[in-house]
Amino acid sequence: MKAPGLGEFGRIREYFAPLAGLGSLDLTDDAALLDCPPGYQLVITVDQLVDGVHFLPDDSPDLVARKLLRRNLSDLAAMGATPRYYLVTSALPKTRDDEWVRRFAAGLAEDQHRYGLALLGGDSTSTPGPVSLTLTAIGHVAAGQEIRRKGARAGDRLWVSGTIGDAFLGLKALRGDYPELAPEHRDALVNRFRLPEPRCELGPRLIGIAHAMIDVSDGLVADLGHICETSRVAASVELPLVPLSAAARQLVGRDTALLAMLVAGGDDYELLFAAPPEADDEIAALARGLKLPITRIGAVEAGAGVRVVDDKGRDVPLPNAGWRHF
């Protein structure tokens, strides 16, 4: 069964054991130990990437690893949790050699250092299909302080971190759209598509401020819909308030239809939250402290559903909102 190369256990020893943290038992046991500081609760999430669905076969394995990790970190941030541990599984076709695995592990190494978490365990297998990866991330949050999707109240303001639509435009640019775009703008957009920037510092700081929160992965409108549904409220988004990067602004100009596509797009990995008007100053101070824009884009209302309105308060028609796999 053993192909030339490091083999299953060799890959673990060479590439993954150096990433292992306390509790991993050096990846030499059947399971790992998870420790929870007194007064805290653990928060757990899992996500997956499939070659040809979430990334392209030629994508650099270290970027794929970092995207996989960061998508999960974004989910932890959306609960107000601080990342601590992760487990990773890979199903790899035989064509992905030790070098691919080495680079994949190097990507994990870089980002686990950046975000302060450590590998606890995992599993690898061969597959006749495309590369299929999963990552389970575990963080902690002070007990009872987690921020949920439910909890938004009529009268709350809606806020979003960073900028919206860059990943959507980056994917279009990768596919050949916008040849007129300046190279630095093109790179900025493509990088946002290739590598999300999870708001791990912001998330935990919103404990006690945000009534409800979600990370924008399915699309701003679809994810706001999730908040509204679980909170049993309505929300309106003022399209002209949606924060755009310099690159996106250049492409959007006065094109309201494109702007509407950006709020229906996805892969932003920004934090979208509802907070009462009394929190305005604290939120402004947080934005300054983290050097991260946090923009008010709308309001929570009584009722149900999400409305998107233009600068005259008129409803803006939206393209098919939110990505569905089935």
Place this chain on the structure above:
Amino acid sequence: MKAPGLGEFGRIREYFAPLAGLGSLDLTDDAALLDCPPGYQLVITVDQLVDGVHFLPDDSPDLVARKLLRRNLSDLAAMGATPRYYLVTSALPKTRDDEWVRRFAAGLAEDQHRYGLALLGGDSTSTPGPVSLTLTAIGHVAAGQEIRRKGARAGDRLWVSGTIGDAFLGLKALRGDYPELAPEHRDALVNRFRLPEPRCELGPRLIGIAHAMIDVSDGLVADLGHICETSRVAASVELPLVPLSAAARQLVGRDTALLAMLVAGGDDYELLFAAPPEADDEIAALARGLKLPITRIGAVEAGAGVRVVDDKGRDVPLPNAGWRHF
């Protein structure tokens, strides 16, 4: 993007939400909460199944689900942990319809009830490749009491639960071998291949008894090798002592070469552990109490490596030991 049928969120609502436990936040949040009882530690493990590698395309989805869950439960049992929670991911080709997902969830429902754990979260995606599933299982163990692979000492006895080799023979029977076998024996072997019986009751009861433990998934000899390596000891297995089911005994007869294949095989999901001679009586009492055979098969010695010997103490040559994916 939305195909006819329930859709991604509909499948979660219909099939998976009923499986969700406390902390899952009804599967409506970005992540789930993990709670750890005071004085305990959480134990976590992850495993995966790929269509065409670990199961066959026509295998019943409920059996696939239960096998996926049980492989992980076996890893928890090997640490002495009691199962509590799990998360599940699926990458499914579009040909796997709602009915496949419904039956997959029904298998999880049956076994989570049997083993006393609950769903915490998960993720589903489409894939152009084969069905690819992962399951992360979480259990708890009294703090500092977990049983590890390391800890076996020269002079310890080696014990194994249940019977060895049934899954190996069951797979061969499925592939057309042993047409002479009585139907009830054939069914017994095939069932052991299709559905492992994780030793969840035994594992936690070996705390304070076993010095080292592992579950037999790669094969008895290969997994014993893992204990020896991490414990820095040697071990010998007396081949005639290896416990066989009635069905396996009929096939093996005096065929030492086939018996050697069974200890090199895998997928037994029995517990293999080292314990001092003083524990003999306690182990016998456990076996009686659980109505589960626990058989002494050899001894731990100073040195390195695993020897398999016949009834005259002569070394038995082994086929290629233990499954490797790469």
